[in-house]
Structure formats: C-alpha cells, structure tokens
Amino acid sequence: MTDQAQAAIVAEGLTKSFPGVRAVDHSSFDVRSGEIFGLVGPDGAGKTTTLRMLAGIMPPDEGTASVGGFDVVHDPEGAKHHLSYMPQRFGLYEDLTVDENIRFYGDLFGVRKTDREERSAQLLQAAGMREFRKRLAGKLSGGMKQKLGLVCALTHRPKVILLDEPTTGVDPVSRRDFWRILYELASEGVAILTSTAYLDEAERCHRVALLHQGKLLFCDTPANLKAKLGKGVLSVTSSDPRGSRDQLEHAAGISSLVLTGDGLHVVVDDAGRRIPEFEARLKDAHIPFDAIQQVTPTIEDLFIDAVSSGSGASLHA
C-alpha cells in the first residue's frame, strides 16, 4: 500500500443520533483500495450504524461520506452499483437455493450470465461450497450462510465491501476460508471495511479503528497501535484473579487492568520496574500467584486501556 493509493471510502464527521443516544459521533476515517480496515468495538459502539450510513441505507444527521468516489449522502443509489454490503443478520433468502440467491443478486447488479457463472464457480470453490449449489440457503450452517453472503456480495466485483461482523457465530474452518477470500480481494485492490467484536480478528486487518460509544478513539495499524502502548502489558497468572485485582488496582504505574480467565492483564508504564513491585505486593497480601510476565499486547489490551484511561474520560461526559 502506498500513500498515493486512492481512498475508496472517506468518512468525515459522520454523526447519527437515535432517540436518547448518539450512535455515531463525528466519526472520520478513510479506507484505501486494497486495504482491509477493521471497525472494532463492543456492541453499541456504533459499528453497524457507521456501516449502514456508508452503505447508503441510512442517512447521517451530519457529515459527509464517499464510497468508490460517490457521495453516499447525496447520491446513495450511484454508490450502490460499486459497493457490497453484508448486514450482520443473514440477509439472503432462506427459501431460495444457493444458486438462486447468487443469480438474484447477480441480476440486481446487472452481472451478465457468463460472468456470473464463471465468478460464482470460482468463489464457491474458494469457499468450499461447490457441492451445495442446489441446497436451500436456510439449510446451510452458520458459516456457510456467511460465505454465501460473501459470494453474493462479490459476483459483481465491487470496489468496496462493507461487512458487519461477518464471522460472528462462524466455525473456525469457515472463518479461515472467509479471511483467505478477504485477503485475496484486498490483493485485487478491493477496499474492505469490516466490523468485528473479536479483537483477535482485528489484528488481521491492515488498519483498525477503535470505536466506543459512538466515538472513534483512534485508528492505525495494529502494530502501531500496540507500539503506542509504549509501556508494557503484564500477565498475572493467579488462582485468585479477583484477589489479585483488589490488591493491584491501586498500585502505582498502572494505566489499566482487566480480568482474564486465569488472572489479570495489566497495562503498566514500565514493565521491568513494576514486576518485582507487584510480586512483593501480592506476597504481602498472601494472594496465590504463579507468575507475572511481560506479554505482547493485544488489541484487547489496547482497547481496554484506551477506554479506561485518557480518552475514556470524556466518554462518560
């Protein structure tokens, strides 16, 4: 990716409110062609609303957005020829077969029969779904449904793809197929904007934007974001995670702390200095623990740190 790469999606100050809640609050970002861009955040962070506005099916209250060079706010119908949107809830017809769904969406996008057959054969192959062409979509597994959604979304070779939590409830094998197809598309120059509630999945994106309560906290490559932590992430393995938390919560040098299954993840200012301090503190309090180690930060650490410190303060205003 170069800086000259054309921005396929540009969002500027996108804002949308629903009664009692500002779903998206002055959100600005851009996605280049050939880039996989992840919108990360918990439920209610504004991911779906952002995608709907970009798909041209929900007008924003404020702000502008262009998709594939078209102004989606003022000319949503023009943009729709060049984009594909996969809603979070399965949007295909369960009483139609795999082939019938593909044909339906192919026709809506004006794909010629020969193109459609060639393209869908190739996509179904990649999705591992060749033998299911005559099956009703409703009879497919969750993962198959999502892959079919992707196939339907891709037959017209869109420049931009908008995916809303595409791998939620998808088995690991289908998930791998799914991401392989996404990388393949990105290499062909398609801009992909995908939302996810899985932070581990966010690390597969070229760039991610962290959303929390409608606000875009920051956006960068996963590596840069991790570097921004600058500090260290410590993993405390303990049979009494809650006890450890109570002890360490108010210790010096902690910027955030989160319970994990078998202990705690703690973001600290200086790993080398804090490890012995924490060990001493837990020993004094007779909290059992196995080890305190420095680990590679994940987006999850980053997210929690961002939400609980600094930028998080204004979120509760």
Next chain:
Amino acid sequence: MSFTRFLAVARKEVVQILRDTRSLIIVVIMPVILVLLFGYGVSLDLKGLPIFVYDRDGSQQSQDLLKRFQASAYFDIVRVVNDYPALTRALDDGHARMGIVVPWDFSERLHDGGPVQVQALVDGTDDNTANVLIGYAQAVVQGYSSDLQLDWLRNHDQPAQPASVSVETRTWYNEDLESSAFIVPGVLALVMSVIGAFLTSLTIAREWERGTMEQLISTPVTSLEIMLGKLAPYFAIGMFDVIVCALIAIYWFQVPFRGSFLTLLISSAMFLVVVLALGFFISVIAGSQLAASQIALLITFLPAFLLSGFLFSIEQMPVVLQWITRILPARYYVSVLKKIFLKGTPAALLYADLVPLTVFALVLAVLATRAFHKRLA
C-alpha cells in the same frame, strides 16, 4: 427502471410463493372453496322451511288448506301434532320455524260463512325469515280463501267471472330469482381482496421481519422495481383466479353470463390494481406481517364482504352506511360484476362504476410508489 432487475424480483417472488405451502393454498384452493361455499352454502332463498301443523278440526276443509301448505315449495310439513305443547317444543328447539293451528270449529264456521282465523306461530329469532314466512303463509291462506269465494259464487249461480285484478310479474336478469346467481359473481371481489390485499400485505413486511430487506436496499434495485416485481406475480395469480372463479360460476352454478369476457377481465384488472396497491401500501406502513395482515383484512376483506353489495343490498342499508360504501372500491367492482354477468351491460354503460374504480387504481398506485423508500428508519 431496469427490466432485468424487475424480472429478478418477480422471479424470486414466484419461487418463494411456490415453496410456501400456505401461500399456495390461498392462491389455488381458497378461491375455489370460496366460490363453492357461497354458491352452495349461502342461500337467501327460503325453500322447504320446516313447519308443524296442529289440525284441531280434522275435516275435509282443514285438510284442503293444509295440503296447500304442503304443495307450496316454501313449506315442508315435517310433522302433524295433536296438542299445543308439542308445537311449542318444536318451535323452542328449532325443529319447526312455524306452527299452523287450524281451530276446532274451522269447517263449521266456514259453512256458516263467518270469518275464520287460522293461527300461525312464527319463530321470530330471525326477523327476516319470519317476515318472509308470514308473507308466504298469508299468500297460501289468501289463495285458499279466494278459491272458496269463487266456488261459492259458482255454486250459487252468480256471475262466474267476478272482476279481479292480478299482477303478472316477470323478473328480468335473474329470471329464476336464484340467489346463487346474485351471490356467486360477487365472490370474485372477495377472492381478489384476499389474493390482492392480504397476500401482498405480507410481502414487504416479510422482508423486514426476516432481515432480507436490509441487504436488498443496499443494491441498485429501485423501489419501483421492487414494487412492480413483487406485485406482478400476484397480478397474474389474481387474473388466473378471476378466470377460474368465473368459469365455475358459469359452468358449475349455471350463473348466466351475458356481458363480454373482455370487459370482465379489464374491470378485474382494474380492481386488482386497487387491492394490490393497497396491500403493498399496508405492507410498507405496517412493519410486521401480523399487523399487515390484520389491517388488510380489516380494510379490504370485511368491507368487500359486508358493504360492497355482495350479499346485502346497498339500497337497503342505513343512509350513513350507503355513503361509506362510496369510498369502497369493492362496491364498484361488485356492481360491475353483477351487471356483466346478469345484465350483459356493455362497457360503455358501466362508466359510473369503472370511472371511480380507475380513480382508486391511479390514486392508490401513486400512493404505493411513494410510500416505499430504500431507507432504514
């Protein structure tokens, strides 16, 4: 407007109808059932009404009178009883609609030339039937009475031809006064209302409910293409059902068909546009399938059933209701149907019905096109 996209939506809708058993039943079986149901089940003719008789006289004359009741097609003497309680019981439990009591001095009084009265006890729970019964009974007794007078005059060498005036009636259009001829054509309006408004009211609401609408509106398909594509299959089905129902009416129930089939098709097409547009409009505003189907039944099926003149004559309704019927498209269609079937009125003389129908079709079509937006709320 892209023909490919229109066709894609229409084809999809057809496949969905074919795979949905409930829709198929409504589309194919229901119209036939409705026609048969109304053709056979609903008869406004009163024939063979069960009556009990209590002949307290038991004379030749009283038997003559009662034979006349038996001879009338309207009555069926199901039992002869010997006391009042038996008669009351029969009326109470509904075995008889009327009881005729001939007084013990019937023949005696007749012989004396004095006035004689025959008692008729009538079940008045259904006032309409009761009135008709009384009318028929009076006619039978009157017939008997005037024959007696003529006989008397003849036997006493009086002028045998007393001046008498009678009305010779000739019924036009429905010569046999068969109620099936009156009802069956109107069933078409009922069928159209169900097919048109009820089924189409589900189409848009279903897409919202199943979550398919969100993806559909993110494609370049236009709202007009969605509307026309969804309605076209139902239009075809509606026209098919019109033809099936008309054929059953004509060949099975022997309802006279005197007008032109083309006029029938054109006016049916017009009414279909009205109900389809209405159904689509309801579907857009209702949001859920349940709400949509209830609204559709409430504003199309019920008025078509009760206020269109299909079963109950509009002229006999209270004035306020008569006014309300003017805003019901079904009223005009039923009127056209009866005229085409029974009178054979040429299209040119149907303007009083066809003009309002066309206006409804246009207004509702425009309303439906405007109602649907490719937007999430």
